[in-house]
Amino acid sequence: xxxxxxxxxxxxxxxxxxxxxxxxxxxxxxxxxxxxxxxxxxxxxxxxxxxxxxxxxxxxxxxxxxxxxxxxxxxxxxxxxxxxxxxxxxxxxxxxxxxxxxxxxxxxxxxxxxxxxxxxxxxxxxxxxxxxxxxxxxxxxxxxxxxxxxxxxxxxxxxxxxxxxxxxxxxxxxxxxxxxxxxxxxxxxxxxxxxxxxxxxxxxxxxxxxxxxxxxxxxxxxxxxxxxxxxxx
Ligand SMILES: *Cc1c(COP(=O)(O)O)cnc(C)c1O
Numbered sequence: 001x002x003x004x005x006x007x008x009x010x011x012x013x014x015x016x017x018x019x020x021x022x023x024x025x026x027x028x029x030x031x032x033x034x035x036x037x038x039x040x041x042x043x044x045x046x047x048x049x050x051x052x053x054x055x056x057x058x059x060x061x062x063x064x065x066x067x068x069x070x071x072x073x074x075x076x077x078x079x080x081x082x083x084x085x086x087x088x089x090x091x092x093x094x095x096x097x098x099x100x101x102x103x104x105x106x107x108x109x110x111x112x113x114x115x116x117x118x119x120x121x122x123x124x125x126x127x128x129x130x131x132x133x134x135x136x137x138x139x140x141x142x143x144x145x146x147x148x149x150x151x152x153x154x155x156x157x158x159x160x161x162x163x164x165x166x167x168x169x170x171x172x173x174x175x176x177x178x179x180x181x182x183x184x185x186x187x188x189x190x191x192x193x194x195x196x197x198x199x200x201x202x203x204x205x206x207x208x209x210x211x212x213x214x215x216x217x218x219x220x221x222x223x224x225x226x227x228x229x230x231x232x233x
Contacts (some may be wrong), residue, residue: 001223003044007032010204010220017208028208031074033058033200033218036225037065045221046071054095054216058083065090076158076197076216078132081105095158095197095216098134102147103152110151117151120158120197123179125172128162132157136179147189154188156180156195156213161203169203173210179209 010030018025018188032041034053042053046069053068055061056077065073073091081102087094088109097103097119110117121142124133134142146154159176161169176198199207201220208215219225 003041003221004048006221006223007045007048007050009215010217013205013209014215017205021209023208023211028214029195029214031076031197031214031216032221033076033216034064034222035218037222039064041222042068042071052214054218058086061090062086073086074216075222083233084109088113088117088208089115091117093120093155095120096122096132096216098122098124098132098142100142103142103145103149107149107152115151116153118153118155120156120195121154122158123176125159125176125179126162126166128166131160131162133159135176139179139183141189143183143186143191146191149190152190154191156193157183158197160200161198161207163202170206170210173198173203173207173212177211 014030015025018028029052031052032045035056052072052074053078054074058075058079061073061075066101074093074095075087075091076095079094079096081101084105100196106117106119120198121135121139124131124135157176157180161172176196180193180196195213196211197214198212199215201217204215204217
């Protein structure tokens with residue numbers, strides 16, 4: 001397994017998918033997902049130019065943070081309110097916000113730490129019962145609520161598509177893009193529809209073709225993970 005080779009391949013694929021859909025590859029941020037991988041591996045990727053990394057467990061962010069070179073950390077996995085404390089000073093963005101309760105706790109800690117933090121609202125676009133994320137018809141209430149926050153800023157949407165064997169992920173990505181566009185210029189206070197975080201190792205090219213601005217890629221860069229409990233879909 002060669003991180004440099006894998007990274008080049010992923011970058012080239014992103015550029016090709018962007019070109020195919022008439023987009024500038026610079027619009028797309030590659031988030032290298034490093035869950036379960038040690039700091040040494042993360043530092044190798046950072047030395048190869050990775051600027052953004054994603055973790056799905058708050059405790060893992062806390063435990064690895066001081067051993068990793070300067071980089072932007074993204075929390076991409078489910079976040080319980082009692083774990084916000086592990087990441088509030090460490091992450092630039094939380095992708096997995098799906099409740100008013102969580103928004104309020106992030107805001108409370110951001111204020112206490114005198115810092116601003118960006119969040120995305122996670123949407124369960126496929127309606128799959130096992131998925132976390134807000135239902136599309138719950139979005140309006142969450143976006144309205146953003147107007148009551150001052151240190152927590154909504155920058156867009158995130159989704160996890162079902163595995164390919166449950167249908168073409170492009171359908172879900174296209175629906176997300178439609179939803180994302182429909183929420184632009186709606187005048188929600190403290191809400192910008194700037195980032196659309198979707199696409200993983202198996203489907204990031206499709207996501208880019210459908211308008212993703214952030215892709216979250218783990219195993220295509222770092223190889224298979226050794227665990228059972230991290231599977232998110
Ligand atoms: C693990 C994970 C990814 C990356 O998964 P790969 O299939 O390894 O690319 C992306 N998004 C979330 C939320 C994850 O937990």
